[in-house]
Amino acid sequence: MSTTGVSSWAVDLAGVGAIYPFQGMEWILLIIALAFWIWWHITTFRMELSRQNEKVKKYGDSKNIINAIEND
Secondary structure (H helix, E strand, C coil): CCCCCCCCCCCCHHHCCCCCCCCCCHHHHHHHHHHHHHHHHHHHHHHHHHHHHHHHHHHCCHHHHHHHHHCC
């Protein structure tokens, strides 16, 4: 199975064009990469938000932390 569209190498390669694998799939791969990138940002944001909420539950909000530092 050929992924380049070239069935025989016994041709003039100057006239063949692109000979890299999976030619014609650039836009599909770009869309997949962009979708993964957006998913990664959303997932990271949600994880960081949940960690921050856990810290707020454990230590209190930022006013309590500032008051504890200043009154120490």
